[in-house]
Amino acid sequence: MDDTVTVRRNITVLTAAQALGGSSAPIVMSLGGLVGQQLADNPAWVTLPVSLFGLGLAIGTLPAAFVMRAWGRRGGYLFGALFGLAAGLIAAFGIFVSSFLLFCVGCFTAGLYGSYVQSYRFAAADAAEGALKARAISWVMVGGLIAAVIGPQLVIWTRDSFPGAPYVGSFLSQATLPLLSIPILLMLRTPQSASQSTSESSGRSLIQILMMPRYMLAVAAGVVSYGLMAFVMTAAPVAMVNTGHSVDSAALGIQWHLLAMFAPSFVTGRLMTRFGKERVTAAGMLLIAVSAVVALAGLELINFWGSLAIMGIGWNFSFIGATAMVTDCHTPGERAKAQGANDFMIFGTTAAVSFLAGSVLHNSGWAAINWLLFPPIALILVPLLWQAARKPQA
Template sequence: MLQTGDVKKLDAPSSRLQSYIRSPKKQQQLYKRTLIVVVLSQIFGGAGLAAGITVGALIAQDMLGTDSVTGIPTALFTLGSAGAALLVGRLSQRFGRRSGLAGGFLTGGIGAIGVVISALTNSIGLLFASLLIYGAGTATNLQARYAGTDLANSTQRAKAISMAMVSTTFGAVASPNLVDVMGEFAISIGVPALAGPFILAAVAYILAGLVLFIFLRPDPLVVANAILEVQNTTDNTPSELSSHSLSTNKKGIFAGSAVMVLTQFVMIAIMTMTPIHMGHHGHGLNEVGLVISFHVAAMYLPSLVTGFLVDKIGRTTMAIASGITLLASGLLAAMGPADSMGVLITALVLLGLGWNFGLISGTAIIVDATSSSTRAKTQGSVDVLVALSGALGGGVSGMVVAHSSYAALSIIGAILSLVLIPAIIWATHNK
């Protein structure tokens, strides 16, 4: 049953909401329309996301003049995304996906504006504060993948997740390749060149929030909760079965969380230091943008195929594939020649692909393990752990490279990726 305060709209369902409760056909129509709205918002959200990945570390390096703190921007906006994930999840559970996701994207846009102002004023304090707020966009970009699953059946969930993610590709791949263009635009209006991508991020995040706020009606989570409310009033399932289901859910939540936390840590750590590593070996901003574009494309573009595989051959198999792919990425990044664009692109493509396998399989496991009455809050809490692991990876990465090397960081990532395999086998074996 729904807890007090969860999605208040259920206290007195409107006639429009009742029509969805009674009609499976209308539910599927809303499921499809929700996917379209999420896809459109994610195109803008992806453009906003890529700005921090591409130039965040470079802005810190330029302002502070040292490599040891270049992991801090990624750590900050990832840490900010942790707090935002919790808030977006709880807002979504109480008021619906529309309010939670729109609020998260608009907040991320405000943070991007703050980064631009900090570059204008050369204020480190404002930069760090703005990056924390900017992280709300990152959290929302990830949580939007859940919106399409609210009305999906068990054979549609990974597909729904993958459609939300693959749409992110369009904006996320284009954005790094606009580094020079946005830099020139920034200079033309009196803003430092490296802040240019954050101008694009501000516009993109605000547009993503407006799309969701205007078009995500009726809210899919509100409808899903209404359906659950009706089902629960006529559910005569014995309490023993409910107890068993809760136990299984806890194990599923642990398994899904472990997959996403480990893949996020490894991906963020290696990705954060790649632009710095490239700069040390004579690569320019265009080449950095190209490598990051390939990386981001590998993070999101294979999603439709990944979603199909997760639904067809299983969550566990694809989670193990994630660990193996990340292992290969770390070894190649560590051992390949630093001046080879081909090696760098391949390593970062494998890094993105391994993350993609892990995020979609882990997300599907979490959705399978929850009901709509608690799903958004649980998803928000899990995404907090994912964001914190990314923040830790981003923060530690700069210190590791400063005191050792990029190769050492990549080897550490490769070794950590192996932990994923026994963790997922243990969790699924003990169900």
């Protein structure tokens, strides 16, 4: 089986795995703050479970890269699925016994699982060349579109499965998703050129890679796009409920956000091929700014849902664009360190800002959350547009 056939097969496998594994995040995002509100003693801690999910993502990225370098993509992903199973079981048990601590441990473990799922996008690009590389990343992210339906719908269908213990059923459902992904991941194959790279020199040191301006711009774009999205998404469900909207409305708002995050993936790869990665990334940043304007315009459901939907589209363009920029900055032998460092910085920053979200929401309100989006967007747009002017092609 030649590399092109293997790459295309892996894209299909990883898209299906993304649909299942990616469903874990929206469950935590939709319910983490609401369960926190139910179990936490301090109102400022209500978003702590979601923040710990982000922390687990950050802490898990470098060990996940090490595991996959030692065991291969398939072995690493199968090992990661065990974290997903444990996460749902621990979180469900924490809710059942009314333990905020155990629930937080479950959310943190879900983040460790997420660190493996997040690297599916890089695995799809292994051995891909030219336009196929950007499209491979984009197509795997389409699996997130299915996850955007599965996750919130599981919340709605199963949240009252256990009378007197709301949301236990949702997290038990979360635990089944990694099990379903295991037979799919067993079909993953290593492209011949990728397997050969393991015997090659490891290439430049991480410090040398970090010194590349293009690499650091790609990382910074990923940090800003993912960090701002998580900052808003962490606070949005609690803000909606506190404003008088229902839990179902909050879950549906997150679902619309997730659909908007992944639906553009059908065309994002083509847009990058035509207009360039930097231009698409910059357009995503501008859309994130527009989402803040919509949120600041009012507290009606249309403002929340509209803002979250626009934010999702902006995240898609900026995050996929930044990911594609990273893949241009390393050789096959360098990919573990370059990709691992990229995700560590993205999710480390995301964890830090999501920890702030609950406190900012509690002390300053929903408007403050959205006003804080503008400065980092302005900072990243300038070098992105400058780079786009220097490099007009993808």
